[in-house]
Amino acid sequence: MLKRISKHKHKCRHAFTLVELIVILVILAILAGILVPALTGYIKKTRKGQYIQEVDAFRSAGQSIMAEWYAHNGERIDYRDIFWDKGENKKWGDKVLELMGYGRGEKNHEPYILVLGVGYPTESTLTDAQKYGIYYVGYVRDNKAPSVFYVNGEYIYTYPTEKPVYIEKKGTGDSITNTIVMPKGTKIRIQYFVISNRTGQSDGNFWRNGANSLYGHSDSYKK
16 A cells, blocks of 8 residues: 655754854854964964074084184184175175075075174183183064074063063173173173174164164063
């Protein structure tokens, strides 16, 4: 016997009600509120780790330049010969970039800011090895990147004027001294050399003058 097929078919439910949609949106908003900050923090942490690697590479490049100079000249130290023009008008600062595979200008990956701090050549309290050491690096990859500082073994993102490791600046004009003060009170006098400065400011102003300065890119400014 043939079964009679009902003309009334049950319709499948495909649409959500308004209440269900609101509940789903609320759940998604909660998940976004939890996941987005965590993901953003992870990305920032990863990038900062990469910046630290770059700072360490520049420090090693600068130290190689200092070691090369010491091998040729021994105890005779003249930093103007090391980081300014020498020989065929070749700047040693350019050599630091070349060791990294970089050149001058944004297209050649020149850092937005790169400063090296070297042991002071006439400081009687420093050994020859200390006078040739790289104790400070101030680095900003590009105009959107944060500042990263290397201060005698420490990597920090705040401008190094606060404890536990900081730069002590005294005097004015030609008599200014810059000294790294370590937690136990150890002091190392350093001399700065600007390898890269693409901020548009003079080498005397780019340190703390405005948002595009070394200080302006640091966490201490952004907070």
